Amino acid sequence: MKKxxxxxxxxxxxxxxVGVHVAERINEYLKEIEQxxxxxxxxxxxxxxxxxxxxxxxxxxxxxxxxxxxxxxxxVDAADMGLGPGDYRIIPPEKIGVMCLSTHDMPxxxxxxxxxxxxxxMVLVGIQPQRIDVGATLSSAVRRGGDDVANIIIxxxxxxxxxxxx
Numbered sequence: 711m712k713k714x715x716x717x718x719x720x721x722x723x724x725x726x727x728v729g730v731h732v733a734e735r736i737n738e739y740l741k742e743i744e745q746x747x748x749x750x751x752x753x754x755x756x757x758x759x760x761x762x763x764x765x766x767x768x769x770x771x772x773x774x775x776x777x778x779x780x781x782x783x784x785x786v787d788a789a790d791m792g793l794g795p796g797d798y799r800i801i802p803p804e805k806i807g808v809m810c811l812s813t814h815d816m817p818x819x820x821x822x823x824x825x826x827x828x829x830x831x832m833v834l835v836g837i838q839p840q841r842i843d844v845g846a847t848l849s850s851a852v853r854r855g856g857d858d859v860a861n862i863i864i865x866x867x868x869x870x871x872x873x874x875x876x
Contacts, residue, residue, distance in 0.1 A: 730765065781829065797855060
């Protein structure tokens with residue numbers, strides 16, 4: 711199964727950058743696996759995962775999505791869901807348009823609608839921010855939540871993330 715992970719957010723606005731943090735963590739893991747595969751044969755590789763740090767413009771990467779033709783696109787972003795800082799949920803498609811998501815150049819609901827036509831499935835994982843002030847850094851609670859999400863994606867346990875109640 712081919713997966714495309716899109717980390718979305720603005721790292722200059724504290725916890726809004728958590729999607730980018732998740733993308734970085736997954737990329738670090740993939741690099742470790744690649745280095746081990748050079749040292750040890752045969753090695754386990756993860757060529758089924760592609761990770762992109764989209765910043766605040768995920769719509770700029772639709773051609774890459776089309777090119778990779780993934781089975782699933784996993785979009786990770788900060789989302790105000792009324793939960794504790796660092797808590798995460800899968801946001802159902804019908805809730806994307808009404809959620810207060812991080813700053814983007816295009817409404818995420820429009821992007822999600824378009825991307826769902828380019829892949830088998832699109833999943834939005836929202837992580838509750840604590841602070842999204844300009845110049846703030848990623849809070850420790852949100853960093854831990856992002857690390858949890860990265861590990862869940864790496865370990866193919868996405869089904870363990872609770873759905874945001876509608």
